[in-house]
Every structure is written in structure tokens, then in C-alpha cells.
Amino acid sequence: MTIQGWILILGFVGILLALTKPIGMWLFALYEGRRTPLHLVLGPVERGFYKLAGIDPTQEQGWRRYALHMLVFNFVLMAFTYAVLRLQGTLPGNPQGLAGLSPHLAFNTAISFTTNTNWQSYGGESTMSNLSQMLGLTIHNFLSSATGIALAFALFRGFARREAKAIGNFWADCTRVTLYLLLPLCVVLALFYIASGVPQTLAGVIGIDTLEGARQSILLGPVASQEAIKMLGTNGGGFFNANSAHPFENPTALTNLVQMLSIFAIGVGLTWCFGKAVGNTRQGWAILAAMMILFLAGVTVAYWQEAAGNPVLHQLGVAGGNMEGKEARFGIAASALFAVVTTAASCGAVNAMHDSFTALGGMIPLFNMQLGEVVIGGVGAGIYGFLLFAILAVFVAGLMVGRTPEYVGKKIEAREVKLAVLAIAVLPLMILGLTALSSVLEQGLAGPLNKGPHGFSEILYAFTSAVANNGSAFAGLTANTPWYNGLLGVAMWVGRFFIIVPMLAIAGSLAAKKHTPESAGSFPTTGGLWVGLLVGIVLIVGGLTFLPSLALGPIADHLAMIRGQLF
Amino acid sequence: MGNDLSTSLRPAIVLTILFAILLGILYPLAMTGIGQALFPFQANGSLVRDASGRVIGSAVVGQAFTSDRYFQTRPSAAGQGYDGLASSGSNLGPAAQALTDRVKPDVAKRQAEGITGPLPADLVTASGSGLDPDLSPEAALAQAPRIAAARGLPIERVRALVNQRTEGGAVLGAPHVNVLAINRALEALPR
Numbered sequence: 001m002t003i004q005g006w007i008l009i010l011g012f013v014g015i016l017l018a019l020t021k022p023i024g025m026w027l028f029a030l031y032e033g034r035r036t037p038l039h040l041v042l043g044p045v046e047r048g049f050y051k052l053a054g055i056d057p058t059q060e061q062g063w064r065r066y067a068l069h070m071l072v073f074n075f076v077l078m079a080f081t082y083a084v085l086r087l088q089g090t091l092p093g094n095p096q097g098l099a100g101l102s103p104h105l106a107f108n109t110a111i112s113f114t115t116n117t118n119w120q121s122y123g124g125e126s127t128m129s130n131l132s133q134m135l136g137l138t139i140h141n142f143l144s145s146a147t148g149i150a151l152a153f154a155l156f157r158g159f160a161r162r163e164a165k166a167i168g169n170f171w172a173d174c175t176r177v178t179l180y181l182l183l184p185l186c187v188v189l190a191l192f193y194i195a196s197g198v199p200q201t202l203a204g205v206i207g208i209d210t211l212e213g214a215r216q217s218i219l220l221g222p223v224a225s226q227e228a229i230k231m232l233g234t235n236g237g238g239f240f241n242a243n244s245a246h247p248f249e250n251p252t253a254l255t256n257l258v259q260m261l262s263i264f265a266i267g268v269g270l271t272w273c274f275g276k277a278v279g280n281t282r283q284g285w286a287i288l289a290a291m292m293i294l295f296l297a298g299v300t301v302a303y304w305q306e307a308a309g310n311p312v313l314h315q316l317g318v319a320g321g322n323m324e325g326k327e328a329r330f331g332i333a334a335s336a337l338f339a340v341v342t343t344a345a346s347c348g349a350v351n352a353m354h355d356s357f358t359a360l361g362g363m364i365p366l367f368n369m370q371l372g373e374v375v376i377g378g379v380g381a382g383i384y385g386f387l388l389f390a391i392l393a394v395f396v397a398g399l400m401v402g403r404t405p406e407y408v409g410k411k412i413e414a415r416e417v418k419l420a421v422l423a424i425a426v427l428p429l430m431i432l433g434l435t436a437l438s439s440v441l442e443q444g445l446a447g448p449l450n451k452g453p454h455g456f457s458e459i460l461y462a463f464t465s466a467v468a469n470n471g472s473a474f475a476g477l478t479a480n481t482p483w484y485n486g487l488l489g490v491a492m493w494v495g496r497f498f499i500i501v502p503m504l505a506i507a508g509s510l511a512a513k514k515h516t517p518e519s520a521g522s523f524p525t526t527g528g529l530w531v532g533l534l535v536g537i538v539l540i541v542g543g544l545t546f547l548p549s550l551a552l553g554p555i556a557d558h559l560a561m562i563r564g565q566l567f
Numbered sequence: 568m569g570n571d572l573s574t575s576l577r578p579a580i581v582l583t584i585l586f587a588i589l590l591g592i593l594y595p596l597a598m599t600g601i602g603q604a605l606f607p608f609q610a611n612g613s614l615v616r617d618a619s620g621r622v623i624g625s626a627v628v629g630q631a632f633t634s635d636r637y638f639q640t641r642p643s644a645a646g647q648g649y650d651g652l653a654s655s656g657s658n659l660g661p662a663a664q665a666l667t668d669r670v671k672p673d674v675a676k677r678q679a680e681g682i683t684g685p686l687p688a689d690l691v692t693a694s695g696s697g698l699d700p701d702l703s704p705e706a707a708l709a710q711a712p713r714i715a716a717a718r719g720l721p722i723e724r725v726r727a728l729v730n731q732r733t734e735g736g737a738v739l740g741a742p743h744v745n746v747l748a749i750n751r752a753l754e755a756l757p758r
Contacts, residue, residue, distance in 0.1 A: 002737065004736075004737040004738045007738050008738050008739060011738075045589075049582065049585050052581050052585060053577060053578040053581035053582050053585070054577050054578060054581070055578050055582075064571075065571055068571050068572065068575060069571075069575040069578070069579070072572065072575040072576060072579045073575070073578070073579040073582065073583070075579075076576075076579040076580055076583050077583055080583050080587065123653065123654075123655075125651075125652050125653070125654065126652060126653060134591050134592065134595045135587060135591035135592065136591075138590060138591055138594070138595060139586055139587050139590045139591040142586070142590045143586060143590075171578050171582065174582075175582070178586070178590070183589075183590070183594065186594070187594075187597075187598070190598045190602075191598070191601065191602070191605070194598070194602040194605070194606050194609055194610050195605070195606050195609060196609070197609045197613050197626070197627045198609070199609070199610055199611065199612045200595075200598055200599050200602035200603070200610045201599060201602075201603065201610055201611055201612075202599060203611070205652070206612060206614065206622065206625075207622070208614075208622050208623065208624055208625070208630070208651075209621055209622070209623055210623060210624055210630045210631065211623055211624065211630070211632070211637070211747065211750055211751065211754075212630075212631065212632060212633065212634055212637070214630075214631060216624070216630050216631075216649060216650075216651050217650075217651050217652055218612065218625060218628055218651030218652075219651060219652055220611065220612045222595040222598070222599055224598060224602060224610075225594060225595040225598040225599070226595070240654050240696075241653065241654045241655055242645075242654035242655055242656065242695055242696035242697065242698070245654075245656065245694070245695030245696040246654050246696045246698060247627045247628050247629065247696060247698055247699070247700055248612070248627060248628060251627045252735075252740070253735055253736075253739035253740025253741075254739060256739070256740060257739050309688065310661040312661060312662060312666070312667060313661075313666075313667075313670060313688070313691075313692075314685075316667065316670055316671055316674050317674050317678070317685055317686055318670065318674065318685065318686050318688050318691055318692075319684075319685030319686060319687060319688060320685075320687065320688040321688060322661065322688070322692075323688035323689045323692040324656075324657065324659065324661070324666065324692040324693060325656040325657065325658070325692075325693065325694070325695045326689075326692075326694065326695055327694050327695050327696065327699050327701070328641070328689050328694065328699055328701040328702055328703050328706075328741060328743045329699075329700075329701050329735060329740050329741065329743045330740045330741060331703075331737075331740055331741025332741070333741075334739065334740050334741070335695075350695070351695065352656075352695045353656035353657070353658055353695045355656070355658040355659070355660060356656060356657060356658060356659055356660065356661070357661075358661050359660075359661060359662070449658055449659070450658075450659065450660040450663050451663070451664075452662070454660035454661075454662065454663065457660075474658070475655075475656070475658050476658030476659070476660075557660065557661070557662060560662045561661050561662040565662065566662055566663065566664040566667055567660075567662055567663060567664060
């Protein structure tokens, strides 16, 4: 580890903290449906959309209707992308003349992008036409993140409103977030990326006669426009197979920093927005503090392990940190930091290959996802996931003192705790169940590239990434098979919507409750004790379930690695 | 509930179409137009041409260099090596036999070139993309003796070139040398 590496990590955190309030204020304006300066330009677009779609943005919905409309919209979007991918061969915007996708690959990809996972069973450059990238995938990058933010707004309203039936209008939330937040930011980011060397053209393959006289073909396309929302919306599906390690997606150390910041930007803003919504911004800062503690702990382990390097290669006479799967322009610190950021959020973009990380360095991304990606987390999904843990935390605190727990002015009762546990239980059930199945059946065992415990880690990582809607991979796994495409598709769907629906039910039930004013007996949810309790609950409830699986995978791998045992 | 379902279909379908047009077509096309107007070099892949106008590479994307006369690029897992249509890392785990089997001969080859002491890690490891355009300055300097001998240049000239061409600080990323650019500079060195 170097001083410069730590300056990067702490500087990164510092910039985020500085961004938290401004972004939070902007989000809060959208949460309240207030006018922003951008309404001058985009207001007519918003109103036009409502008119054509027959939406009355002032008509609010109860949680059931909100959930149903969200599900129908996501289903229609998914069907649309499935059709675009299947028909790719007959559609325009296909300079390479690529064929349509197989049914199981199109199924997997359509779910993957609808659920904000962006798992790539396909190699972008060899599978997707320009039109598929733009029409089929970029649109989901916007709308799956807008859906996430809309859902977070709905839950905030549940906490903030008193004796109310409605938690907002899904269509209005989704449209406003897209038009006034995501799209304008993406225009700015895309221009920055283009200026930095990310291509933006409708051309296809370019032939090159290299300096040594060989032929090389490289693919161009509308990369920058997709890159911008890929990071900002914590989507992570790359234009190219190698994702943000590809020099056309992430050409410089500065673009790398901006990409990492855009992954977390909206997530940190939402913590502030939550505090503001419930009338005390310190509630938001307390959540952010707990997240940052977990984040920095992860970064420390990952950076330390990657900088220490691979003892197997040291034996062969290679010096320094672990550079397998890393790009020279980023080096160790910026690669380790990126890996932790992308899995703490539900982004899943990678600027280095996690499969080739050291055993423990690669365990951190895995563990981050197993916690449910609540450390900042995906846009919207991170904060609502974390609030589920907060409900559990006040419940545990309430048990200890024998009082009905309260959180930000709402009594937390049996119904909310049951629903929160239901949502949180989806993760271990799906991840461990499907990993176990794939680890014993022939179709599953055909997948891993690496042998020994690392092969098990590849399977575990895939299902963790899918259920947690991350999308990064231990990419050695051959996942483009009916078995993996099918199971991972189901895993992504369940991992998204089986958490969202109970979460919206909580929002509805909280909204209907009376306000409980804070009293001397209330457990304070802003101080250091609360932050410590939150961190503990996330680690114990979220993490402990997975410890045995980690022992079989990365930890066994680590012990083998330091003994020099190869597989 | 049935009524709810039907009332949700119209906004779902209409918004899908409207957003598909706005986000899937207008946004990327507008960015293409603006990008092509403001930054035509970068937007078209930062292509590098020789004196006759032939495209010899991209300033951003790596290409294979294997000759003794050039700074050689890192091992690549993209296709057969530096395949611009098949970007990929090796995805080998740290304790994979296949990783050791690949690194061992590369280490032996470098040592035969006269590199003494521990090897810079990036020289014998595959990058994440398989299209890494850069080398660490250490990995470039380690190749100086071989290049100087192959070209009949004083070794100090080659080393000075590496120092001169090293870009990037150690905070945001890592210092690095663009291999295509430095090899073109090598070609341009007077004998």
C-alpha cells in the first residue's frame, strides 16, 4: 500500500461527502414534486408524456397500486428488450451484421437489464449491434435506476406521512427522476467521456495495420452515451466484454475517478434526501456514517491484499502487487477501490477482473454483495435495502429494553418486522440454494474455468451477483448456457422484485400509522451507538449466513495460495 | 385489481415507446452529433495515422508488440492476443496451475534477455481488457537493454525516452508509458 493510494481512497470519500447535500437537495425537490430550473426546458416534455400516456401525476396511489404499476411497467419494458434482442438480425443499426440472440440469452439479458443487474452472459462486441445497445439496453439503464429511485421515494413517504393511504404516483416519480436528474447528468458525463477518449459514433469495426505489420480490428460505437448512464444508474452493463477495463470505456485515471464517483453519487444523495424527508437530516447522516464504516473496512482489506500480491508469482520471481487482470494505467489502488465501490453499490461494472484478484481481495466484492449491497448500494435499492436493516436494528434494540421500537417517528410493529425479514431472507435462500444446486449437478459443474475452491467461488459469485442485482462476475464462469442463463435470470428477477414488494408493503403500512413523537424512552437513531448497532446488524444478519460458503470458497483458496498449492 | 391492471397497461406501453424514442434513439444520436462536432478525434476512436494516412492504431487501445526492437506489450487474453473484437482478461485465479504455467516461461524469457532481480508484475501478467495500451515505467525500463542492443542505440537514450514518455501521477491511477507512442518515438530516433 502507498501513501498515494490512500490519498486516492480518502480523497474519494471526501468528494462524496461534499456531493451528498447538493445531490440530496436536488433529489428532495424531485421527491416533493417541486419545480426545478430544468422544468423550463423539460417541463413540456414531461407534460407531453403524461398526456399521451393518460397519466394524472397528481393522482396518488396506495402501495398495492404503486407496486402493480411498477411491475407492469417493468414487465412491458422487459418484453420490449427481449423482442429487440431476438430480432436484432433483421433490425437496422447493425454494422457487423450480427444475428439475433438465442432465446435463453435474450431472456437472461432482458431480465438482467430490467432488474438493474446488467449481468453480461454475452460479450458486448461480439453479440450486440449498435441498435441493441442503444434501444435495448441504454433505455433500461435509465428506467431501472429511475424505478429504484421511485421506490426509495415511496418508502420515504411511508416514513414521512401520517395516517395517509397513498405513497406517491409511480409514473410521475419515474418520469421526473429520468427527465430532471438522470438525463441531464448523463449529457454532461457523456461529453466528458467523449473528450477523454471514449468513442461516440455509429460506425462499426475499424481495420488497423499495426506498427509491426499485423492486422487488428477494433470496434467503435455509441459508447460514451451508454457509459454515462451505466455508471450513474449503477447498472454496470458494458458496451464491451471487458467493461470498464476496456480502454474505450475507461481510457484514463481521471475517467476512472469520475466513474467511481458516479456510481455512488445518487446513493449518497438519497441518504440526505431521506433525512430531509423525515424531518431530520441527521437521520440521513447516521445512515451514511454506518455505510462509510462498512465501505472503508472493505476497501482496506481489498487494497491490502491486492497490494501484497500473489505469493505464488513472487516465488517465480515476480515483484509487487497483483497485476493479473488489472490495467497499467489504473494500478493497484484504483483497481481495488473500484472493485469495492462497484459491489458496495449494485453497479457491477469492473475496471479489473475480479476473478483474478487474490483470494481475500476477491472475497470483499463477494461479501459486499452478500450483505445485500446496502453499503451506499444501488440507486434507490441501496437505501431501501438499508432501511430494512434499520427496521431490524430498532427491533433488536427494542427487544433489549422491552419497548415497542420506533424509527423516525413511526412505531415498528410485528407486520413491518415480518415483512423486513421476508425481504432479507430472499438473499441467502436464493444465493445458497442455487449455488448448492449448481455445485453438485453436471450442468452447473460444467461452468467454472478455475479448478478447486476458486471454481466454487465462481459459481457462488455468479448467484450472489445475480440475486443481489450487481452484475459483476468472476468471469471465468461460462455462463452463456441454458442452465446458467435460465437460473441466473430467475435469480435476478426474484432478487429484485421479491424484495421490492414486501418493501412497498412496509411503506404502505408505515404511511397509515400515526406519528409517534420522540420521548425520553425513545432509542435515539442519530448517534454513535445507533451507527454501531446498524453496522453490527448488517454484519450479523446480512453477513453471518454466508460465512460457511466463504470458508469453502475464498478462504480455502487463500490458505491454498499462501501454501503454494495449485489447482 | 383487474381494473388496476388494465389502467396500468396504457401508461406502461405508451411510456415504453416514448422513453425508447427519447433515451434509446434521441439521446445517443444527439450525443453522437455533439461529440462528432466538438471532439471528432476522440469520438472516432483516437485513430493514429502514419505519414501516408493509413490507420496504424488507436492512441487509446493497445496493440501487440513482440519484436525485440520494440517495447513489448503485456501478455493478453483477448482472443489470440490484442484481439480488438474479443476483449477479456485471463480470469485465472491466483492459485491456478494454468497461471503459473503461463507466467513461468515468460519469466524465463525475460531473464534470458538480461533482466536481473524481481520482474515488474505487469510485464508478465495479463491485463483486464487484454487491450492494455500501457506499461508501467518499470516494465518499460526493464526492456531497455534488449531494445538498445537490437537497435544499436546507447542504453541511456532508451532509458531517457522512457522517462520522457512516462505520464500520469501515482494518485488517481499509476504512472504509465503508452506503448504505441513510445515505439513510434523509437522509430523516429536518429541513428
